[in-house]
Structures are given as structure tokens and as C-alpha cells.
Amino acid sequence: MIARNLRHLRLFLAVADLASVTRASDLYNISQPAVTQALGKLESQAGGALFTRTRQGFFLTGRGEALAGRASRAFERLDREMAAISPRLQLTATAAQLSALIATVATENFTLAARRLGLSQPTVHRAVSQLEQEAEAPLFQRSAHGLIATRPCQDLARAAQLAFAELAQAEADLAEFDGREAGGIVIGSLPLARSVLLPQALARFRQRRATLPVRVIDGLYDELLAGLRRGEIDVMIGALRNPAPIGDVVQEPLFEDGLAFVAAPGHPLARRARLRPADLGDRAWVVPRAGTPAREGFERFFGAAGQPLPPSILEAGSILLMRELLLRGDFLGCISAHQAAAEISRGLLDRLDIEENLPGRPIGLTFREGWIPTAAQAEMLDLLRQGVADLDRL
The missing domain is CATH 1.10.10.10 (Winged helix-like DNA-binding domain superfamily/Winged helix DNA-binding domain)
Known part of the structure; x- marks a missing residue:
């Protein structure tokens, strides 16, 4: 209105x-x-x-x-x-x-x-x-x-x-004066957040605000970034880029994430210690798509050892798809360590004992420059920040 x-x-x-x-x-x-x-x-x-x-x-x-x-x-x-x-x-x-x-x-x-x-x-x-x-x-x-x-x-x-998005936030601000809820939250979610960080924050948010509309949009980084800059998405959560992709967005790191090399439960390599790139170069791999931070880490793992990339690579950003492929064929997988943690803790995947010393990648929030969240949006952001401590217990 x-x-x-x-x-x-x-x-x-x-x-x-x-x-x-x-x-x-x-x-x-x-x-x-x-x-x-x-x-x-x-x-x-x-x-x-x-x-x-x-x-x-x-x-x-x-x-x-x-x-x-x-x-x-x-x-x-x-x-x-x-x-x-x-x-x-x-x-x-x-x-x-x-x-x-x-x-x-x-x-x-x-x-x-x-x-x-x-x-x-x-x-x-x-x-x-x-x-x-x-x-x-x-x-x-x-x-x-x-x-x-x-x-x-x-x-x-x-x-x-962006102006209409600002005025939509005004509706939410004004509703707070009367104890009402208006507006909503739109979150652009990259793979890590979908499986670990975001579900916990959303569950806690619903305990506080049972009816406020919340929409989670899954997508590729470039697509979500475009939606964020147009005002269609309020905040993105996932792997950050270094440097920031463009000057009108701000990145807030939450934690550092490493890589996990995984296999189906009972895979022969899951019982071997101190695996090296030379032990893995001839295997079929399921890895994130080219250009993502996790994929870059996978490529550096082999490049640092002076080895070519494995010839058999299947790109899949979803941990669910990766898990199903690993269960159905002789594949190995490489994915975010925190993203894999829940699968490993439930016995759905085994983590390989890999010799690697790759730098962690920053995971965090991306906003439009100058964006001011509504009270409800600020609550969601606080829950996401608080949820980082829970990841360390996985």
C-alpha cells in the first residue's frame, strides 16, 4: 500500500x-x-x-x-x-x-x-x-x-x-509498531547453507515468528547475486568470493570451511590411511561445478602435487545427488567439510583420510551495500550468526 x-x-x-x-x-x-x-x-x-x-x-x-x-x-x-x-x-x-x-x-x-x-x-x-x-x-x-x-x-x-523493495521494508517496519507482522524474508541459499546452517536457523526463527513469510531460493551464485542486486533477494548465504564480485555488495564472513573427500560407507579407500593425490588420480569423482570455491580447492589439491586432474569428473553441487551417486557406483566425492559433516555423522558417507593442507574458504552472508534489515530480517541474521557455533559440534 x-x-x-x-x-x-x-x-x-x-x-x-x-x-x-x-x-x-x-x-x-x-x-x-x-x-x-x-x-x-x-x-x-x-x-x-x-x-x-x-x-x-x-x-x-x-x-x-x-x-x-x-x-x-x-x-x-x-x-x-x-x-x-x-x-x-x-x-x-x-x-x-x-x-x-x-x-x-x-x-x-x-x-x-x-x-x-x-x-x-x-x-x-x-x-x-x-x-x-x-x-x-x-x-x-x-x-x-x-x-x-x-x-x-x-x-x-x-x-x-530497489526503491520498491525499500518501501516494502517500510511496511514491515510500520507493522512492528502495532505488534503485527508484514513483509517477509527472501534468502538466496548456496549449497552449504541448505544442508547445515540454514535449516537450524529457520527452525529457530519459526519458534519466534510463526507466520512471517520466508522464502528460500536455491540457485547458482551468479543467479542469486543478480537477484540480490535487483532487490528480489534480501541476503545470500554461502561461500564468499575473494575479492567481492562487485562494489555494490558487502560480504560478512561467518566461519572458515575446508574440504571433505568422501566415499560410500565401506568403500575400500575409506579403510586406508594417509591417502595422497597419487592414490586418487585414476578414480571417478563427483565434485562441485567449475568456478566454485570448493572446485577450486579440489583442483589445487592435485595441482599442488604436480598431478593432472582425474580424467573422470562428474559435476554436481548437491550433497544429496553426490551421496546417491557414491552409493550407486565406484565414485569418490569432494565437497564442503561442514556440508558433509551431517552425512558423515549419520553414517551415510565415510570421510577419506587425505593428506592435504589447503586453505579454508570463507562462508558467510552477502548483502546489498547500505541495506538496512527490518526487525524480523535482523532476527534471522542473528540466528544465522549464532548457528555458527553449532557447526563446530557436528
Whole structure:
């Protein structure tokens, strides 16, 4: 609800900055009753008073400060990209138009964008055309293959996504004032977190907040990173990259993880001590995909001994798939030590006695730079941090 009327939010911020409805109405050249009506609608959506009205002026309540912080951050992102296209957009662009723009950039097609939004194709086409008219410049290049967004258009669409994500967090912040739950948490999960760290944190989180929506998205690193940067994912958890992949994300290490070389229970090599690369080079292996930190560690293990990589390699990032392959064939596996710990403790896999001295890889959290979590999101992050101690007991 909060994100549906950008003009009302701008008026709200003007009143907060100027402490006056009269000055805000003069700034935007609209009537005082119109400003008062906009504030009333926002306060209804926000669940309570945003201002304390006094003879000295309008002053933000705690609820108002929460909304003002989020709205200011949202417009800071939006206005920078709008100004790069046309300053008029700051006055005329609506949330509906920006939603249409986001969907069209993503799908490169008005019809597909309309389906994504549950609207008619003419409605989406008209919304984008209105933005282009105000911008006095094309936002898309029309081609036989679809609509290709210009660079400024791509930047605006991404800024709009992040602005809407910020306003969605405002909904959650405001709900906390009334003891309600709103919003949710979207976690991008890499393989290690799926099997060990995240399940424990989620179980504890549900004991505290039984109904707040939580969505876990499994995927490859690059896909999850793109979702994080677009505001579709709140936080990623898993192996960190060194250096950080791009400047607009922040990484928080939680612990160091090593590698585990594993085999099916009872495998002949599981009974041998001090295995070396020379003992393993002719075996069939199941390992994580190329480019992942675990795969790089596997390759360094053989490279440090001056040996070529085993010729038989099957890529699989899932510990479940790896385990099933090891049980069904004469395979060996290489995977995160913490990820393998639960399988080994349950007797589902045996750990090989390997001579290796590889550096650990950092496991942790990845956020957007400047991201401020809601209270519920902060609780989840704290549970993930606290859960690191449990890993040492596996």
C-alpha cells in the first residue's frame, strides 16, 4: 500500500523536512487541503499518526521517522536515475508506470510484461509510452527480437526495483509498531547453507515468528547475486568470493570451511590411511561445478602435487545427488567439510583420510551495500550468526 502513490510520499517528506503543510503546498504548488488529504491517506495506510501537530509545526512520530527513513532512501535511488534521463520524471512518474517499466525491461516484450503484472497489454504499453513522452527520449530500442532497454532505462528499472523493495521494508517496519507482522524474508541459499546452517536457523526463527513469510531460493551464485542486486533477494548465504564480485555488495564472513573427500560407507579407500593425490588420480569423482570455491580447492589439491586432474569428473553441487551417486557406483566425492559433516555423522558417507593442507574458504552472508534489515530480517541474521557455533559440534 505504501508504495502505490509516490506523490503522496514526496509530499510527506516535504512536510517532514519543512515542518509545515503550508510550505510543502507552496513547494509543490498544490493546495493545503490536498497535502492534508495526502497525509491522511498515508497515515491510514501506515496504521497511525506520522506527525505530532503543534503550533510550532509538524514533527515526525516514531512511526513517521521509520517511514521517512525508508522513503528517503527509496527516492535517493530513484531520483538519481530519473534525473539522468529527465528531471520531469521526478514529478510525473508513478508507481504503476515504473512497475510496467520493470516488467518490460525483464521480459523485453509488452505482452509478456502484461502477463507478469496481470494487466492488459495496452495498459502496459501506455504506461511505458507515458514515461517516454515525459523523458522526451526513447527508453527502448525496438527490434525484431523484442524491446531492448537503453542503459539509462536499465538503470532506472533497477533503481525502481530497489526503491520498491525499500518501501516494502517500510511496511514491515510500520507493522512492528502495532505488534503485527508484514513483509517477509527472501534468502538466496548456496549449497552449504541448505544442508547445515540454514535449516537450524529457520527452525529457530519459526519458534519466534510463526507466520512471517520466508522464502528460500536455491540457485547458482551468479543467479542469486543478480537477484540480490535487483532487490528480489534480501541476503545470500554461502561461500564468499575473494575479492567481492562487485562494489555494490558487502560480504560478512561467518566461519572458515575446508574440504571433505568422501566415499560410500565401506568403500575400500575409506579403510586406508594417509591417502595422497597419487592414490586418487585414476578414480571417478563427483565434485562441485567449475568456478566454485570448493572446485577450486579440489583442483589445487592435485595441482599442488604436480598431478593432472582425474580424467573422470562428474559435476554436481548437491550433497544429496553426490551421496546417491557414491552409493550407486565406484565414485569418490569432494565437497564442503561442514556440508558433509551431517552425512558423515549419520553414517551415510565415510570421510577419506587425505593428506592435504589447503586453505579454508570463507562462508558467510552477502548483502546489498547500505541495506538496512527490518526487525524480523535482523532476527534471522542473528540466528544465522549464532548457528555458527553449532557447526563446530557436528
